[in-house]
Amino acid sequence: MSSGADDEIPREYLVRLEAGAGDPVSAARDGMSVQEARAIDSSMREALGGSVAMFGGVPAWEILDVSPALGIARVRIADGVSEGDALADLGANPAVREIESNRRWYGIEPIRSRDPAAMQLADLPRDGAGGAGFRVAALVGSSEPPLEPSGDPLWPLFAWNYKMVWAWDAWRQTRGSGSVIVAVVDDGIRTDHPEMQGRLLPGYSFVGSDPIPLCAGGTVPADGHGLGPGPDPNTPRRYRMSTTNCVLGDADYGGHGLHVAGTIAGNADNGYGGSGVAPGVSIMPVRVLGSDGSGSVFDIADGIMYAAGYPVSDRRGDYVQAPRRADIINLSLGGRNPHVATQVAVALAEQRGLLL
Numbered sequence: 001m002s003s004g005a006d007d008e009i010p011r012e013y014l015v016r017l018e019a020g021a022g023d024p025v026s027a028a029r030d031g032m033s034v035q036e037a038r039a040i041d042s043s044m045r046e047a048l049g050g051s052v053a054m055f056g057g058v059p060a061w062e063i064l065d066v067s068p069a070l071g072i073a074r075v076r077i078a079d080g081v082s083e084g085d086a087l088a089d090l091g092a093n094p095a096v097r098e099i100e101s102n103r104r105w106y107g108i109e110p111i112r113s114r115d116p117a118a119m120q121l122a123d124l125p126r127d128g129a130g131g132a133g134f135r136v137a138a139l140v141g142s143s144e145p146p147l148e149p150s151g152d153p154l155w156p157l158f159a160w161n162y163k164m165v166w167a168w169d170a171w172r173q174t175r176g177s178g179s180v181i182v183a184v185v186d187d188g189i190r191t192d193h194p195e196m197q198g199r200l201l202p203g204y205s206f207v208g209s210d211p212i213p214l215c216a217g218g219t220v221p222a223d224g225h226g227l228g229p230g231p232d233p234n235t236p237r238r239y240r241m242s243t244t245n246c247v248l249g250d251a252d253y254g255g256h257g258l259h260v261a262g263t264i265a266g267n268a269d270n271g272y273g274g275s276g277v278a279p280g281v282s283i284m285p286v287r288v289l290g291s292d293g294s295g296s297v298f299d300i301a302d303g304i305m306y307a308a309g310y311p312v313s314d315r316r317g318d319y320v321q322a323p324r325r326a327d328i329i330n331l332s333l334g335g336r337n338p339h340v341a342t343q344v345a346v347a348l349a350e351q352r353g354l355l356l
Contacts, residue, residue: 007336011077012064012102013087014298014341017044017095019071031352032069034319037311041319042067047095048073053086060086067302070344074102074298088100098340104294105335107187107256154274175268176278182264183307183326185300186257186333187289188235193258195266195273202232204306204320205287206299212239212292215246222301224291229315233285239292247292256293257285260332284326289333296346301341304329304356308349329356 032040051058058078061150065074077086090096162168181201187277188207191200212217233257239272240248253259261283266276288303289295302312309325329349346356 003023003298007103007105008101009104009296011079011083012296013061013077013090013341014100015048015272016077016097016099016340016344017047017071017073018097022321032310034311034321037068037319041066041313044068044071044073048075048090053089055081055085056124060089065313065315066311067298067305067341069305069312069348070301070341071097072298072301072341072344088167100340103297103335103337103339104296105300105333107289107293108332108334123221149161152268152271152273152275155312158274162277165262165277167315170277174280176265176280178280178282180278180328181279181284181324181326182278182281182328182330183284183286184257184261184330185286185288185303186260186306186330187238187255187291187293187295188233188257188287189261189283189285189287190254191234191256195262195276196258196271197267197270199261199265199267199281199283201278201282201284202231202323203285203287204231204314204322205229205233205304206303206306206312206315207287207290207295207313212290213246215242215244215248219289220247220269222290223287231320233287235287235291237291241292245292254291255291256332261285264330284322288310295333297335297341300333301339302344304331304342304345304349308345308352308354311346325352326354329354331356 021080030183043090045063049063058081060081061075062076063073064076076197077083087099090099118296188205189200189203190196205223207223208227209221209223212222213219235257236287238251238253238255240251242248262276264276265283266274268275268279286307288299306312307323307326307329309322312322314320349356
């Protein structure tokens, strides 16, 4: 997916309210219940919606969704209404603190390493092609027995990056505990993948099923299956995008979130694929990017809040809250410009003790 000036989602804006309109951020600092979120939702809608100007008999804008913990509402300016006039109307509301465009951010794709150690490892013999029990202790300068996974056929190809982060030193202490939860805020997961078996906790998808154009004509749903937001964070397919942001077809590789989750916690010693850096930890998949690799800043910010244990809009008329917050949030995504929604989300998550 390309990124540029069209990263702004047409006619959508994120409106941050002043403290006092439900006082959402103060309430969020120490956590928030679903009941509190519903109450703040109502107060925010009342503070914003009581003074909507009419243009030609049409309301200038409508509230699409609310994030109580962030104190931010997602609004859309009505078709045929001047955006300048509508924004002036919104800005005149004393409850409004600031207004920013809702934008699209993108998953960060991996770059193939040209590190000499990586190339050297790629050329070394694997099991069945030069002897079983491939060992890499010499490459990390250690005379202690190495602790690398055994029986994972792709391990030698990817061992170079574990060497760079001194994974062996960490593995002498632990390979990770299942009580440690890492939220992967990305484009979803594959619950049927062998490397994820026993690693996954319940997650959520904030991705809608809005149509994306096919280059050959027609459309496909943004989430890949048309189910819309809900408790299924699976990535059914990944689209191959053109430079003009239409879908050429399905990609030959799996989802970006699956790649990230596998790097973090892919199963070790299971005779399949490779191994994660911490194959003992648990993964909470939070889907905020569609099958085209993009997602709105509003969804990403709410995905962070969900992972941090706050109640957030389920995009279906109520609120959803993770059974337990994550300890760590991985965000392998970004955009051209910083955004207040993600800045507030990160700050609140850090205040709750999460590592991002």
